[in-house]
Amino acid sequence: MKPPPFTYHAPRDLDEALDLLAEVDGKVLAGGQSLIPLLNMRLAAPAHVVDVNRLPGLSGIEAGPEGVTVGALARQAEVARAGVHPLLGQALRLVAHPVIRNRGTVVGSLVHADPAAELPAVLAVLGGSVRLARRAPGGTGVRQVAADAFFAGPLESAAEPGELAVSAFFPALPPRSGSAFEEVARRHGDYALLAGVCAVVTLDEDLHVAAARVACVGVGPVPVVADVSEVCGRRPAATVPWEAVTEAVRRAVEPEDDIHASAAYRLHLVGVLAERALREAAARAAAPP
Amino acid sequence: MEHEITLVVNGAARRARVPGRRLLSDCLRHDLGLTGTHVGCEHGVCGCCTVLLDGEPVRSCLTLAVTVDGREITTVEGLAGPDGLSPVQRAFEECHALQCGFCTPGFLCTVTALLRDNPAPAEDEVLDGISGNLCRCTGYQNIVKAVHRAADLLAEERAPSAGEPPRDGEAS
Numbered sequence: 001m002k003p004p005p006f007t008y009h010a011p012r013d014l015d016e017a018l019d020l021l022a023e024v025d026g027k028v029l030a031g032g033q034s035l036i037p038l039l040n041m042r043l044a045a046p047a048h049v050v051d052v053n054r055l056p057g058l059s060g061i062e063a064g065p066e067g068v069t070v071g072a073l074a075r076q077a078e079v080a081r082a083g084v085h086p087l088l089g090q091a092l093r094l095v096a097h098p099v100i101r102n103r104g105t106v107v108g109s110l111v112h113a114d115p116a117a118e119l120p121a122v123l124a125v126l127g128g129s130v131r132l133a134r135r136a137p138g139g140t141g142v143r144q145v146a147a148d149a150f151f152a153g154p155l156e157s158a159a160e161p162g163e164l165a166v167s168a169f170f171p172a173l174p175p176r177s178g179s180a181f182e183e184v185a186r187r188h189g190d191y192a193l194l195a196g197v198c199a200v201v202t203l204d205e206d207l208h209v210a211a212a213r214v215a216c217v218g219v220g221p222v223p224v225v226a227d228v229s230e231v232c233g234r235r236p237a238a239t240v241p242w243e244a245v246t247e248a249v250r251r252a253v254e255p256e257d258d259i260h261a262s263a264a265y266r267l268h269l270v271g272v273l274a275e276r277a278l279r280e281a282a283a284r285a286a287a288p289p
Numbered sequence: 290m291e292h293e294i295t296l297v298v299n300g301a302a303r304r305a306r307v308p309g310r311r312l313l314s315d316c317l318r319h320d321l322g323l324t325g326t327h328v329g330c331e332h333g334v335c336g337c338c339t340v341l342l343d344g345e346p347v348r349s350c351l352t353l354a355v356t357v358d359g360r361e362i363t364t365v366e367g368l369a370g371p372d373g374l375s376p377v378q379r380a381f382e383e384c385h386a387l388q389c390g391f392c393t394p395g396f397l398c399t400v401t402a403l404l405r406d407n408p409a410p411a412e413d414e415v416l417d418g419i420s421g422n423l424c425r426c427t428g429y430q431n432i433v434k435a436v437h438r439a440a441d442l443l444a445e446e447r448a449p450s451a452g453e454p455p456r457d458g459e460a461s
Contacts, residue, residue: 267403
């Protein structure tokens with residue numbers, strides 16, 4: 001239960017880090033709360049580890065009218081304390097344990113792309129994006145990858161070798177919107193998440209549902225986004241045909257069996273959690289705190 | 290390749306030569322001889338190896354020693370003051386919040402930071418705060434009691450009642 005040997009690099013600025021990542025086949029270390037367990041369990045054995053913890057300027061949490069930009073070194077606990085986005089706050093409470101969140105980073109969790117993790121679902125349901133930087137001839141190449149293209153498969157993000165995720169952007173909720181995150185895990189904070197659903201609901205001026213989206217975790221290779229605006233219909237949340245909505249969400253997911261739960265049970269859970277999250281989000285949209 | 294690092298552990302600067310892969314938990318135990326930090330699962334689940342990094346509780350088994358070069362670490366050995374056990378340690382003793390004691394160093398570090406940030410936690414805040422620390426002996430009842438008791442002891446220390454003499458080392 002010790003990491004295998006690797007060559008350790010601790011670049012002092014972004015240029016040095018991108019040079020290194022262009023040269024060596026290196027794994028990026030930020031918070032380490034996913035990478036180091038993988039190293040300890042010998043599920044990963046990178047030849048080089050590029051520790052970005054000393055890079056200046058990557059710890060920012062910048063909230064604007066459009067949304068929140070979270071830097072690669074912003075710890076989950078810091079982002080939660082900053083209180084910059086309701087859905088991020090609701091999700092971060094469910095991420096591991098408080099002590100893990102003191103080290104773990106939001107951007108690191110996105111790049112890790114665990115299909116059972118909460119933060120990728122948040123980025124997906126909001127339609128956010130991740131900013132990737134790489135060494136390019138004569139400078140730095142930067143590309144912004146939208147959430148639906150960023151999550152490529154289980155534990156696989158669009159970040160290519162040589163690229164460093166420098167920040168993530170979480171769009172702000174539109175006016176008269178509410179969000180919620182509901183999940184079921186054997187034990188709070190555990191790896192073995194059974195299923196989870198986060199929802200964003202936007203109401204119109206008459207408090208009828210104008211838009212409703214969910215992202216489901218643990219029931220597919222990547223967060224599964226379902227837009228259920230049409231199924232909900234332009235009506236008050238109280239008269240939404242919830243059975244049809246949960247059916248639509250269940251049709252969108254493809255859960256699998258594992259030792260923790262059967263596919264049928266996960267399918268059942270996803271429907272229940274989707275209805276719960278959507279109702280909660282609609283209630284918050286109608287009565288902002 | 291080895292790296293020369295300096296950690297400020299429990300107030301004293303300590304130097305060590307470590308390979309990049311050395312976990313902070315192993316650096317503390319093997320290189321610095323501080324075996325109070327216990328190592329249980331080594332993948333971040335059990336919480337036994339929790340130490341304070343610049344005052345914040347972290348898993349030392351999920352932290353490379355070389356990453357925290359130059360930073361301040363507090364281990365269970367650094368919790369007691371010159372007058373003896375810290376209020377959190379006294380509360381754990383009083384409430385019988387340990388049996389075998391293996392998980393205790395992690396609980397003590399976690400709870401020390403928890404009560405610093407939230408001096409009077411509600412029951413659910415206590416449960417959430419210690420949710421990342423496993424104990425296989427006690428059933429947690431007495432640990433939860435000890436957290437509340439420690440909060441009381443810390444409150445008494447901050448505001449000594451008229452009849453109680455101030456403790457040594459505290460400005461009166």
